[in-house]
Amino acid sequence: MNENPDQIPSDLKKAGLKATLPRIRILNILEHSAQRHVTAEDVYRELVQAGEEVGLATVYRVLTQFEQAGLVIRHNFEGDRSVFEINQGGHHDHLVCVECGKVFEFHDPTIEERQRKVAEKAGFIMQEHSLHLYGVCEGMKKRGKCSKK
Numbered sequence: 001m002n003e004n005p006d007q008i009p010s011d012l013k014k015a016g017l018k019a020t021l022p023r024i025r026i027l028n029i030l031e032h033s034a035q036r037h038v039t040a041e042d043v044y045r046e047l048v049q050a051g052e053e054v055g056l057a058t059v060y061r062v063l064t065q066f067e068q069a070g071l072v073i074r075h076n077f078e079g080d081r082s083v084f085e086i087n088q089g090g091h092h093d094h095l096v097c098v099e100c101g102k103v104f105e106f107h108d109p110t111i112e113e114r115q116r117k118v119a120e121k122a123g124f125i126m127q128e129h130s131l132h133l134y135g136v137c138e139g140m141k142k143r144g145k146c147s148k149k
Contacts, residue, residue: 015069022054026062030072030086037075037083037103077103077132093130097137100146104137 009019017023029046030038044059063084066072072084077096083103093111095104111131119126139146 011071015066015071017065017069017071022052022058023062023065025050025052025054026059027066027071030066030084036105037085039081039083043084075103075130075132094132095137096132096134097140097146098134099136099140102137102146 009024012019012023012027025047026043029043033042033046035042040056040059040063043063044054044056047054047059063072063074067074067084070087073087075083075085075094077083077094078101090107091112092105092107095106096102097104115129115131116126137146
């Protein structure tokens, strides 16, 4: 992905998608959001606040197209609640606060190596994996307010 808004149509074309106005607007929101993990409803709210006339169904459809094209990654942290993040290529895992719902990213080489060894010992060829740890963030635990706010 590119930080330059003028590059967004090119990014869409490289992914095999036509550069429609809703796709351009939604990709721009994803790339510039203060939150790295956003719901379709978050994207929809930003579009409405910006005066865009795009329906929630369109947002879901575009996010699914982005996922299929490899532009975004979908996570289902809390059951049916999907969140999306721009696919930047690198692997990371997630800590999810069960109180405020915020998602924190981390990468730990020791955990990665241990998972590889477990798979190897079982004769399993690991193609990919995801690790989501659920708990209460420090801010909620200490102050009753999210750590990210």
